[in-house]
Amino acid sequence: xxxxxxxxxxxxxxxxxxxxxxxxxxxxxxxxxxxxxxxxxxxxxxxxxxxxxxxxxxxxxxxxxxxxxxxxxxxxxxxxxxxxxxxxxxxxxxxxxxxxxxxxxxxxxxxxxxxxxxxxxxxxxxxxxxxxxxxxxxxxxxxxxxxxxxxxxxxxxxxxxxxxxxxxxxxxxxxxxxxxxxxxxxxxxxxxxxxxxxxxxxxxxxxxxxxxxxxxxxxxx
Numbered sequence: 122x123x124x125x126x127x128x129x130x131x132x133x134x135x136x137x138x139x140x141x142x143x144x145x146x147x148x149x150x151x152x153x154x155x156x157x158x159x160x161x162x163x164x165x166x167x168x169x170x171x172x173x174x175x176x177x178x179x180x181x182x183x184x185x186x187x188x189x190x191x192x193x194x195x196x197x198x199x200x201x202x203x204x205x206x207x208x209x210x211x212x213x214x215x216x217x218x219x220x221x222x223x224x225x226x227x228x229x230x231x232x233x234x235x236x237x238x239x240x241x242x243x244x245x246x247x248x249x250x251x252x253x254x255x256x257x258x259x260x261x262x263x264x265x266x267x268x269x270x271x272x273x274x275x276x277x278x279x280x281x282x283x284x285x286x287x288x289x290x291x292x293x294x295x296x297x298x299x300x301x302x303x304x305x306x307x308x309x310x311x312x313x314x315x316x317x318x319x320x321x322x323x324x325x326x327x328x329x330x331x332x333x334x335x336x337x338x339x340x341x342x
C-alpha cells in the first residue's frame with residue numbers, strides 16, 4: 122500500500138511538472154539559460170546539465186536545449202554537456218517508467234502488443250541503437266516507452282550515449298555557429314558550411330542504417 126502511494130505521488134509530481142513547464146516554456150530560451158549559467162559561476166555547466174535532465178524528464182524539446190548548449194559552451198564542451206544531460210535525463214525517464222508502470226504494463230500486455238514488446242526486448246541494446254540513430258519516435262516519449270520493457274538499464278544508457286553522439290555534435294555545432302553569426306565572429310561562412318555538413322551527416326547516417334537494417338540477408342546457395 123505504501124509503495125503504491127509513493128508511486129502515485131511520484132506520478133502526480135511528474136505530471137504537475139510537465140504542466141508547469143509547458144505553461145512557462147516560452148520563458149526557457151537560450152538567453153534565459155545563458156543568464157542562469159552565468160549566475161551559477163563555476164557551477165554553470167552542472168546547472169545547465171541539471172536543467173537538461175529535468176527538461177528531458179518533463180518533455181521539454183531537447184533540440185532547444187542542445188542548440189542553447191552549443192551557443193553557450195561552444196562545440197566541444199557544449200557537445201559533452203548536451204550529451205551527458207540528455208543521457209542522464211533519458212535514464213531518469215526510463216527508470217521512472219519502469220518504477221511507475223512496468224508491472225501494470227506486464228499484466229495488461231497481450232496479443233500483438235505482447236509480441237512487439239517481446240521483439241523489442243530480444244533485440245535489447247540493438248533496438249536502442251537503431252531508434253537512437255533513426256529517430257522514428259519522439260525522443261522524450263521513447264525514453265519512457267523503453268522503460269516499460271525489460272531492456273537492461275546500463276545497456277540502454279551506454280547505447281544511448283554512444284548513438285546520440287552524431288546528432289548531439291551536429292545540433293551543438295549548429296547552435297554555436299548561430300551564436301557566432303549573431304555576434305559577427307570570424308569565419309562565418311566556413312562555420313556555417315561545417316554546421317550544415319554536420320547536420321546533413323546526422324540526417325544521412327540514419328537513412329543508411331535504416332536501409333541496411335531493412336535489407337534482406339542473402340541466403341547461402
